[in-house]
Amino acid sequence: MKILAIESSCDETAAAVTEEKKILSSVVVSQIAEHAVYGGVVPEIASRRHAENIVQVVKKALDDAKASLSEIDTVAVTYAPGLIGALLVGVNFAKGMALALKKPLIPVHHIRSHIASNYITNPSLKPPFMCLVASGGHSHIVMVNDYTDFKVLGRTVDDAAGECFDKSARTLGLPYPGGVHLDKLADAGDASLYNLPHPHVSGKYDMSFSGLKTAVINLVHNEKQKNGELGEQMRADIAAAVRCRVCDMLIDSTMRAASDFGVKQLAVAGGVSANSELRRRLKKECRCAGIDFYLPDLSLCGDNAAMVGVQAYYEYQNGHIAGSDLNAYATMPIEKDYEN
Numbered sequence: 001m002k003i004l005a006i007e008s009s010c011d012e013t014a015a016a017v018t019e020e021k022k023i024l025s026s027v028v029v030s031q032i033a034e035h036a037v038y039g040g041v042v043p044e045i046a047s048r049r050h051a052e053n054i055v056q057v058v059k060k061a062l063d064d065a066k067a068s069l070s071e072i073d074t075v076a077v078t079y080a081p082g083l084i085g086a087l088l089v090g091v092n093f094a095k096g097m098a099l100a101l102k103k104p105l106i107p108v109h110h111i112r113s114h115i116a117s118n119y120i121t122n123p124s125l126k127p128p129f130m131c132l133v134a135s136g137g138h139s140h141i142v143m144v145n146d147y148t149d150f151k152v153l154g155r156t157v158d159d160a161a162g163e164c165f166d167k168s169a170r171t172l173g174l175p176y177p178g179g180v181h182l183d184k185l186a187d188a189g190d191a192s193l194y195n196l197p198h199p200h201v202s203g204k205y206d207m208s209f210s211g212l213k214t215a216v217i218n219l220v221h222n223e224k225q226k227n228g229e230l231g232e233q234m235r236a237d238i239a240a241a242v243r244c245r246v247c248d249m250l251i252d253s254t255m256r257a258a259s260d261f262g263v264k265q266l267a268v269a270g271g272v273s274a275n276s277e278l279r280r281r282l283k284k285e286c287r288c289a290g291i292d293f294y295l296p297d298l299s300l301c302g303d304n305a306a307m308v309g310v311q312a313y314y315e316y317q318n319g320h321i322a323g324s325d326l327n328a329y330a331t332m333p334i335e336k337d338y339e340n
Helices: 032-036 043-064 084-101 110-121 161-171 178-186 210-227 232-260 276-289 306-317
Strands: 002-007 012-019 022-030 074-080 105-109 129-134 139-146 149-155 265-269 292-294
Touching: 002 043, 002 084, 002 306, 012 043, 012 306, 022 043, 022 306, 032 043, 043 084, 074 084, 074 110, 074 306, 084 105, 105 110, 105 306, 110 129, 110 139, 110 265, 110 306, 129 232, 139 232, 149 232, 161 178, 161 210, 161 232, 178 232, 178 276, 210 232, 232 276, 265 276, 276 292
Parallel strands: 002 074, 074 105, 129 265, 265 292
Antiparallel strands: 002 012, 012 022, 129 139, 139 149
């Protein structure tokens, strides 16, 4: 079954053609250069660029897959959560295409699709397993009972881990998107030189990154007041301390949940899953705990349509098919199945 998938939840316009777990094509047009001027994503600009790019992105995905529209069996699209204006561009385009082709329309939850990126890199991975989903907008510890059956065990109660990385990076004067630049800079730093807070919350597996973000901003401002502009080594040391503390919080909650629930398989997904320290430390923790560990390929950590297409296959198998009244939603629990 060939699936044409569309993703437009934030600032990447993406389309892909997939067959179950196989990628036939994957096209992503990023808006990083334009949003870098503002130090973050501007929703109105993102929506406009999606509207400008989506036709050519879909056409290229079909061309790269050497697939005609008549060969497409279903159309899939990210419908929640995300920037509402950006989502609406993809949803409305997908609705029009499904209607014109007289093909089923499959709505896909964005976090579900991030988890599905692991099925592409690791075809042997099957539920049940636990997944840490960490990105600029999400930090969830999810039990994947089946391909469309999820239960959130823990989550951030405020900011996401990726937002903490990005805002800390901007405070350090690093380019947008900050997380990847902070990760590289941290390799040259000494994390032990700064004792950053490790906030605790009432939920056993929940996390909080807002206080840490504020502490980093205050630390940088105080150092600038005392020393003027930060030297390169000081910036690297602060970056290392931030990276270490965010990883501490993600790993502590994840491994606590894995131990309590007797998890045998653990995966990680989302943009923050590309962080080198998180990948390295979680791999070590899982090896020591006798847990099989799974990671998506780096090319699949960010937003893309291939993961949407793969998750759509399982949504279709479970009868999650939308009508022409499909809407987009800025927020939506991962546990909630689409109801026509």
